[in-house]
Amino acid sequence: MDLSYSPEELAFRDEVRGWLKDNLPEDLRRKVAEYEELSRDDLLRWHRILAKKGWVAPSWPKEWGGNGWNVVQRYLFEEECGYAGTPPLIPFGLSMCAPVLLKFGSEEQKKRFLPRIYNGDDFWCQGYSEPGSGSDLASLKTKAVRQGDHYLVNGQKTWTTLAHYADWIFCLVRTDSESAKRQEGISFLLFDMKTPGITVRPLVLLDGGHEVNEVFFDDVKVPVENLVYEEGKGWTVAKYLLGHERMNTGRIGGSKRELAKLKEFAAAQSKNGRPLIEDARFRDRLSRVEVELMALEITNLRFLDQMRRSGNPPGADVSMLKIKGTEIQQSLSELMLQAVGPLAQPFRPVDAPVAARDDFDPFVASLAPRYGNMRKTTIYAGSNEIQRNIISKMTLGL
Amino acid sequence: MDLSYSPEELAFRDEVRGWLKDNLPEDLRRKVAEYEELSRDDLLRWHRILAKKGWVAPSWPKEWGGNGWNVVQRYLFEEECGYAGTPPLIPFGLSMCAPVLLKFGSEEQKKRFLPRIYNGDDFWCQGYSEPGSGSDLASLKTKAVRQGDHYLVNGQKTWTTLAHYADWIFCLVRTDSESAKRQEGISFLLFDMKTPGITVRPLVLLDGGHEVNEVFFDDVKVPVENLVYEEGKGWTVAKYLLGHERMNTGRIGGSKRELAKLKEFAAAQSKNGRPLIEDARFRDRLSRVEVELMALEITNLRFLDQMRRSGNPPGADVSMLKIKGTEIQQSLSELMLQAVGPLAQPFRPVDAPVAARDDFDPFVASLAPRYGNMRKTTIYAGSNEIQRNIISKMTLGL
């Protein structure tokens, strides 16, 4: 048993770390560190920097731009990005639409979309959730009726992350409402977001931020060539994607960065004249999060080792990384809020005039909204309750 | 709103407190305080002291020995007993069999059993649970077949508390196994524990203590006059008893005594040369239990106030007192164990020779078993999971 990386792996990590240090623009680093909203341009800028380096889609086939990294390298890369605090790579194009196209798309579709996804020419979003369906995806109702060379789409999607930035959306739609099984009669369509009949309405979150949207389709015409795989086989596509391997579910790197920030911040806060971090009450909560994070990193490496050994995707183990990883992220944001204590109150509403923005320390004022925002992590991408159901069924056989 | 007792209530409390101080024998007080096993004689001695005073069965009708106390007085009395650390009044006769007889028993049965229960002439136990039935009482299988002037009983009961002390047992038995509904065909029978065919086998608990038993019935002849209420109506009787009002579900008085003991004990333990109770880590856990207990006492009084006002029994509120009360009892016993730290190890097995008993401090050695024993509180008398189901259904309508 050996918990250390090999010399080659360490060299790779150092290479990534060094490159990130030199190539992550300072303004982007600062924005991420201070929990500021990232613009469409911010996100695409970083995407294009990585694309240029050839690191934007490691797991794709080499012919489309993949670089042949093994699972450990991919893991190291993603965690180093988290640790450095890069903007996120928005997954909808790179790690959701693209794998689907690679597996199920026609040659034309691949040629048309993959290079643009790789280069960050198109910003993608995902049209899965609907108001009536949450964890129960198969209950979706958005209808697509074939009329000649196009589908006529009507319905509504919700929780559509960054739809207001998007050029394209991939959607699950119901092409046959007569099917006996709810999973049948679903198809996977790609829409241009500029198509007439699409309305995007912001869903402002409890932290005042705008990241998700409702998307309404009113007689939207989608060309038939934008159907991926066969009509009525959308569920097969969706299931493939759900099982698609993601390396950074635990978000270890990002949480390490947040932990370091928390320690620094708590050392600078004073409680009865002493640094807050020396207060046993506060310190123990911090230590327990740190220990959970240490454990999660090792757990993650154990799964990685298994994956490498067996060649199988991780399966239900990912649910555990999701549960623990999000709990840790939430605890860290909560401790930041507790650290700042009574000074946490100031809040900048979405509709506040820009002039008002200098009236208080924006970082301190970001801590309560950040804490609020992080509550989403145990809800999105399969709520932690759903993850527990998965482990219960798949791993424990209950 | 007024959180204080009335002057009359305070006077009553002081009277009870003073009388307990004068009348609780020192050896019994010490045994309870040091978590020692109480013998049959210990339990009956205390029962008889209270019976002589007229305080053993406050809620019974006056003609059978009740004393007309209102709900507040009954609550105060029970909590004062807990606070003083008296031996428990074993409920099987006084507050389980007797209420059933008062409600459903024949005049003969009342005359035959009630005075002996009152005076502590008979020690009773309860035959409800069976190996296959736990929370699901109606699935019981013990059979009673009528043969002339007696029932022939075969089957097994389990978790029978203090069956090894008992003179009598009241049992739920199945007199008709053909009934459509499982709740039908159940009858309520009283057995003399000396009847041939009854075998009592100890179930030693994880703390090494003997308090529960398995009871086997092998062709046990029970006279027909020992049937309570009608044949096949046992479920009605059982349900009546389940709803029967108990005042001290929260065990506030007992937990107050344990809390005081814990504070005293933790003050006497030393950690790095200072009293353990001054250690913020330990102290905060203790404070949180103390706060929960303060809250529970007020919650209990609120329910009492409602009961007094409405004249209705407490209903699902009791489930909440059970949940919180047992969680507090467990936390207190866990903190005692943590307080003593590495010295908690010595253990006196049931089968140890008496000579071995002086080799270590028996009180310190009782803390780990006590902690283990208290795990039962969230399981027995309707597990806390069942209590949550009850609140979910009855109070929240889920």
Place this chain on the structure above:
Amino acid sequence: MDFEYSEEQQLLADSVQRFIQKDYDFEARKKIVASETGSSENAWRTFAEMGLLGLPIPQDHGGFGGGALDLMAVMEAFGEGLVVEPYLATVGLGAQFIARAGSKAQRKTILPAVAEGRMKLAFAHTESKARYNLAQVETTVTPNEGGWLLSGEKRVVLGAPLADKLVVSAATSKRGFSLFLVDRGAPGVEVKAYRTFDEMRAGDVALENVQVDKKALVGKKNAGLALVDEVVDFATALVCAEAVGVIKSANESTLEYLKTRKQFGVTIGTFQALQHRMVDMFITGEQARSMACLAASKADVAADADDRRRAISAAKIKIADACRHVSQESIQLHGGMGMTEEMKVSHAFRRLTMIAQQFGDADHHLERFAALA
């Protein structure tokens, strides 16, 4: 022993609830929050008419002489409605200083004006490094002929942008501080106003050589701490009661959601894991209510100071834990819906998050509670 509100208390609570239903429901509140002042003059007038503003003000100064127990039902209703008016700042804090320790002249000028809704107050005390320590005051006082010159920086002064007068603490000696009544518009006073995370208004207050006269002293010189301790305990009891109302609202909303939201063809309230968590939220709400009752019963002047401190800290420990538990779980059980600004429960989350820390978080009160054992 009596846990019902008195007839008068209940009538008052009912009328507050009716007012909220009619004029301060979620939609109306949204507009008020987004308005320039972030408060409603109409609501304030109604509070005055209903007698809410004079409730804890002595009868000889235009009030009703009520105590914390009388305010409990009002604060609970405010909590349920997520009322954002500066009631706590004016009635729960500012006016309490004057009622308890003000000079005759101060009482005569200020208390009737507060009771009639003509004057709002705020308590400017917290400084950058003080955290929850009430004794830490670095704002300076220089005596001069006209009285005193005050200079310093006060942080997160609740209701400051709306207040006519501020009660300001300043260190009058190494051993203690004193309280001064300062016009918000006085030369040298600058208020940087902002909305708070829980959608009230507050501000950072800079004082630069602010001249106040000798009559501006509230209470005895150097005796500020005991008075602040007492008034902040009183206000803490009020937010405990408010928390009970917010928790009630969050719990009811969550329960309603569990009963109506369907997944996989059944309401999610049929899932036992969620049922048990809802039960725990309910129990937390009941335990929190019990401690809010205790806090209110000990928060008035008469109570023995250590007895009061112990009860208030115990209550705040439970309330802080309860706020955290219920706010987090109510969002989680609402799923994505709970994350949106459109649902009232997300605003309850904000208020509960802030109440957990207001006047000291659980850690602060655990320390205080232990010291009083």
Place this chain on the structure above:
Amino acid sequence: MDFEYSEEQQLLADSVQRFIQKDYDFEARKKIVASETGSSENAWRTFAEMGLLGLPIPQDHGGFGGGALDLMAVMEAFGEGLVVEPYLATVGLGAQFIARAGSKAQRKTILPAVAEGRMKLAFAHTESKARYNLAQVETTVTPNEGGWLLSGEKRVVLGAPLADKLVVSAATSKRGFSLFLVDRGAPGVEVKAYRTFDEMRAGDVALENVQVDKKALVGKKNAGLALVDEVVDFATALVCAEAVGVIKSANESTLEYLKTRKQFGVTIGTFQALQHRMVDMFITGEQARSMACLAASKADVAADADDRRRAISAAKIKIADACRHVSQESIQLHGGMGMTEEMKVSHAFRRLTMIAQQFGDADHHLERFAALA
């Protein structure tokens, strides 16, 4: 990076598991616990034959020169089987002192004897007021012609009643203590033996003017603390691995119970509230295993002392919390059955309860971890 046991480690673990299945199952263990010595000579002989006793003993003294990682699989198997033999006392503690700091003569006499199963050891260190503080030693040393006279009281010495020799700490100066090798049968040594809550054997050891000669000193004079710190960290890593085995056993038993126990006509494993709690126990087990791996990888001599301390304390924090979580929940989910001595899980509960406190509870290690930041 490699999280599998090596072939040798796995073979050894397999043979330990086979031995437990065959000769040390729950029924056999019950008899051993109830026997006069509370241990099995047969088991000990087998351990010697399998090479378990010499595993971490240097090769030039009859051992295999293994480290904590090699012992991990063995300790995990012992945990799963709830083995009560004095392996930790002899191999994890006693022999470690000799292997790391013993004189040539001590190494030569003791290490082969331990490896061959001819000698058992115990570490007599904890005193009444020391709690988990390893530096607190009040046992006295008086130098005399023959060497030293030791006097003092040691508490809860694991394996003392079974040991041939004790490693005893005694204060040789105000600044430090030293370690001495003492025959358990030496005049002046009295062992009050008892069974422990987790069914091993231990004893309180009274030393009254016990004469030891000059060769009895283990390691350097006054340098006991660093050595004890190191060896206790090593032993802590072993109990962390043991805990992983006990947790595995408790979790498997609970899962099996959920799958077979019926209530209201269905297995209780269909109740979602219980499913989610079982999932949390499973996750706790995995997280605990990860930290046990970390502890084992840092527990050997080579590691940097502060790096080792930090890792061991972090692991013990997680293991202590995990022991508490899994032990309490496994009993609760077993219902009444879990409360009985007849179920193995109730014995796992006892051992987990004690591991949570062994070599320092979570509070102790949180303090140590914070100090090393």
